[in-house]
Amino acid sequence: MRTLCSSTLIGEFFVIGFAGLVAMKDPDLSMSQVWTVSGIAMFLCLLLCGLVTRPGGVALGWALQIALVASGFIVPTMFFLGAVFAALWWASVHFGRKVDEAKTRFAAQSGESSPSGA
Numbered sequence: 001m002r003t004l005c006s007s008t009l010i011g012e013f014f015v016i017g018f019a020g021l022v023a024m025k026d027p028d029l030s031m032s033q034v035w036t037v038s039g040i041a042m043f044l045c046l047l048l049c050g051l052v053t054r055p056g057g058v059a060l061g062w063a064l065q066i067a068l069v070a071s072g073f074i075v076p077t078m079f080f081l082g083a084v085f086a087a088l089w090w091a092s093v094h095f096g097r098k099v100d101e102a103k104t105r106f107a108a109q110s111g112e113s114s115p116s117g118a
Contacts, residue, residue, distance in 0.1 A: 001096025005061065006049040008092045012068065012085050013045040019075045026074065041067065058093055065089050 020038030024031055044064055051057040065086040072079030 001093065001100050002053050004092035004096040004099075005052040005058075005089070008085065008088045009045045009049050009052070009061070009064075011088070012064070013042050015081055015085065016041045016045065016068070019071060019078055019081075022075050022077070029074070041071075061089055061093070 016038055020034050023029060023034045023038070026034075041064070044060075048057060048061055048064065052061060065082065068085055069079060069082030072082055
């Protein structure tokens, strides 16, 4: 699960950075506001790469997905991109858990089927 979720978060890191560049064109926002919010969100993406397998890591990832979709109120394209990354996050968590379960089963079967008295 960690690999799939981390890949999604790294993709989000770059998308947030590009969205910050687009948001700088908004005359109502100062550059410091844009880069403070974007920087925090980008930092959270990197931080979550390490926390995704810990308790609450997936929930924090969902909170980031909600914030990414909500950023569409500032940069309208982010409604679409946020939804795409929320779907990728769901797929990463869902299929990542399935892969982890399959690895665990395989390891258990390999341990049972190995000859003990050879």
